[in-house]
Amino acid sequence: MSDSGDTTAQQRVLPVPAMGLVVLVGVSGSGKSTFAARHFLPTQVVSSDAYRGVVSDDENDQSATGDAFDLVHRIVGKRLRRGLLTVVDATNVQREDRGQLVRLAKEHDVPASAIVLDASDGLVRERTRLRTDRDIEPDALARQQHDLSRGRAQLDKEGFRRVHVLDADEAGTAVVELEPSPHDRRELSGPFDIIGDVHGCRAELEDLLTDLGYRIERDDAGEPTGARHPDGRTALFVGDVVDRGPDSPGAARLVMNMVDSGDAMCVLGNHEHKLLRALNGRNVRLQRGVEQTLQQLESRTAEFRERLREFCDGLVDHYVLDGGDLVVAHAGLKEAYHGRSSGRVRSFALFGDTTGETDEQGLPVRLPWAREYQGKAMVVYGHVPTPRPEWVNNTICLDTGCVFGGELTALRYPERELRRVPAHRTWYEPTRPLHEESTGT
Numbered sequence: 001m002s003d004s005g006d007t008t009a010q011q012r013v014l015p016v017p018a019m020g021l022v023v024l025v026g027v028s029g030s031g032k033s034t035f036a037a038r039h040f041l042p043t044q045v046v047s048s049d050a051y052r053g054v055v056s057d058d059e060n061d062q063s064a065t066g067d068a069f070d071l072v073h074r075i076v077g078k079r080l081r082r083g084l085l086t087v088v089d090a091t092n093v094q095r096e097d098r099g100q101l102v103r104l105a106k107e108h109d110v111p112a113s114a115i116v117l118d119a120s121d122g123l124v125r126e127r128t129r130l131r132t133d134r135d136i137e138p139d140a141l142a143r144q145q146h147d148l149s150r151g152r153a154q155l156d157k158e159g160f161r162r163v164h165v166l167d168a169d170e171a172g173t174a175v176v177e178l179e180p181s182p183h184d185r186r187e188l189s190g191p192f193d194i195i196g197d198v199h200g201c202r203a204e205l206e207d208l209l210t211d212l213g214y215r216i217e218r219d220d221a222g223e224p225t226g227a228r229h230p231d232g233r234t235a236l237f238v239g240d241v242v243d244r245g246p247d248s249p250g251a252a253r254l255v256m257n258m259v260d261s262g263d264a265m266c267v268l269g270n271h272e273h274k275l276l277r278a279l280n281g282r283n284v285r286l287q288r289g290v291e292q293t294l295q296q297l298e299s300r301t302a303e304f305r306e307r308l309r310e311f312c313d314g315l316v317d318h319y320v321l322d323g324g325d326l327v328v329a330h331a332g333l334k335e336a337y338h339g340r341s342s343g344r345v346r347s348f349a350l351f352g353d354t355t356g357e358t359d360e361q362g363l364p365v366r367l368p369w370a371r372e373y374q375g376k377a378m379v380v381y382g383h384v385p386t387p388r389p390e391w392v393n394n395t396i397c398l399d400t401g402c403v404f405g406g407e408l409t410a411l412r413y414p415e416r417e418l419r420r421v422p423a424h425r426t427w428y429e430p431t432r433p434l435h436e437e438s439t440g441t
Contacts, residue, residue: 012175013175013177014115014174016115016178017085017110017111017113017178017179017181018085018179018180018181019339020105020110020111020112020113021076021080021101021102021113022086022087022112022115023088023092023112023160024036024088024089024115024117025114025115025116026091026092026116026117026118026148027093027141027144027148028091028140029141030117031117031119031171032090036089039174040085040176044084044085045089046088048065048069048088048090048091049089051068052064054068069090072088072090076088076101077107080104080105080107080108080110081108083340085178092114093147094147095151095154095158098151098155098158099159102158102159102160105159106159109336109342109345110340110342111341112160112161113160113164114155114162114164115166116155116164116166117168117171118148118152118166118167119167120167120168121145181339181341182316183320183340183341184339185265185321186322186324188321189321190413190414191231191233191234191412191413191414192321193212193214193229193233193234193235193236194380194398194410194411194412194413195237195238195408196238196382196397196399196410197238197240197398197399198237198241198251198408199240199241199242199245199402199403199428200242200244200246200247200250200289200292200403200427201247201251201402201408201424202246202247202251202254203246203247203424204402204408204424205251205254206224207408208409208419208420208421209227209235211419211421212233212235212410213229213233214227214228215230223253224254225254225257226254226257226261227254227263228258228261228263234264234265235258235263235265236265236319236328237264237266237267238267238269238329238330239266239267239270239272239315239382239383240271240330240383240399241266241269242272242275242289243271243274243275243292244289244403244428245289245402245403245427248292248297249293249296249297249299249300252311253304256308256311265319267316267318267319267330268315268316268317268349269382269383270350270351270383271289271290272315275293275312276313279308289428317346318333318345318349320338320377322414324339325377325378326378326380327375327377327379327380328379329379329381330349330350330382330383331348331349331350331381331382331383331384332348332352332353332379332381332383332397333345333348333349333379334353334369334373334375335374335375352364352366352367352383352384353367353369370393370395370397371392373395374393378396379394381395381399382398382399385406385430386401387400389409396411400420401430403423403428404426404427404428404429405423405426405427406422406423407421407423408420408423
């Protein structure tokens, strides 16, 4: 997948998504096909020249270009739908052509990267003169160079996650490095203790961790600073560690320390998302618990608030675990989104499948995605408080409304065993009773 030659101080390392789209950009003769053959598998490369030959028996037949790109876009879409790394080998010097490819990546919820081969005019013309497989008119080459020069400075505004620009020397020595998705932790098999929405209920979290067999570490003041399971189990929090409850900073401190020590993992909840915006100085509506968390944080140091901000900022919206058999997301995730990265995937993971409408309480109206779920992965989530966890098509919601006077629940994986501890009291009045189908958190 990359050069095997000696590494030098000038060697460029090019990170590209292991599941995503790579768009090669450069004029004819800049070395795109050579670069693609050196760094990627033949099956990963979709070449416009090759498909021009498929539809016309002649890779030089420019009249077949439209039909060739119809096939290119269709094949790219099929590969991205299957989650396969896909590399497009074409000039791609025009913004419109790149835009169609970026839209395909967005449509399939994968990131797109661009690799620009910026060979000098003299080198390109010399290579073109020596080619025996292609006859490129000087005017056509000049148009390509003009289009590339005009659009190169705007590439990072076209929707690419990364843009790498290489001169001829760098292109010959660069190393392509495949980056796994931050969501993809299939190598981790647990065992896990997946814990529902804590919402600042630090004492109840201590109770649950103790019930699960974790040994809680404390500072001189008796405050919990960490927790470790003697059998090496990993706690996995479904998000919404903060807001509404009596001690969001204490709950966050415990979770952050467990994550830092490798004893826990955590996905982003909608309340961490909102708190992050507030800590970043954004204008947020001070309601539904964030106002309490901000008040509680006033007694904490600036260093702690910054640590919490960085922690929230570093959380991913879902994890794919145990060889793909387990998915954890705050509000759940339908199968087509597992392991993928886009705004709509993030929105689904944080808020669920919403219609965009609100009910009479001003809460989002949700669609019952779990009733239609048929995926092989177990999906564990929280977000919508329910009186008790119930399995629905290999999915389960662990938010049992601890902050509303209910319980704090954990699912032991792979045992599928539920553990619950009662709330010490009702810390926050719910918008609607837990026995009703809740639509808002």
